[in-house]
Amino acid sequence: MKLLLIEDDPTMQTTLQRALARRQIDVRICGDGADAVAQWRALEPDVVALDLSLPHLDGLQVLAQARAAGLRTPVLLLTARGTVGDRVVGLNAGADDYLSKPFDLDELEARLRALRRRHQNAGPESAASPQQVGALRYEIDSGAIYHKARVLELTPRELALLKVLMLKPGHAVTKERLFELVFPGETEVQYEAIEVVVYRLRKKLAGTGAALMTLRGLGYLLREEE
Structure with a gap:
């Protein structure tokens, strides 16, 4: 199995690379968030182990960029942030699993191999169906949102909110x-x-058949215009 480990701690890099090599896992290292997506694309790993705390770009930003670029490699988040909120944010951003530090090496290996098996066993029919609201279409696999046949031009924050x-x-x-x-x-x-993000996004949704509604005390929702 080929693993891309995106982790900036030199001790962790060396420890995991040596330990996993003895378990027949080929570990490649990336220590900088700014370089992560390019290395990910070039290496084409079977699984990515991604730390949340990285220099220049944090793990969630790396993950968001990778998914937006169409990289579907299964991702295991490694982090010292152990709260439920952090896990939810990571999984909603496109991670497949989550392991808090400190972790047991046997559990790490088991999680990595399970992710690889799950990804290999997923056939073409498992691809996520697009979501449609009005004339908007969210292609979940590619991460792009279209208005009719054209990609909707949005800032990263507007895109994250609309998704x-x-x-x-x-x-x-x-x-x-x-x-x-x-x-x-x-x-x-x-x-x-x-x-502010909602206000700007609402203006960009004009004419798409999708309405961004504010529900006082509840939050926001998206629905088709009547």
């Missing part, structure tokens, strides 16, 4: 949940910042 809403059309998503997904790890940003 969440398109996965649950007609259902409210709380402002707090959207904030976690649109501003991951940005502790200096106020919750009200999500309202």
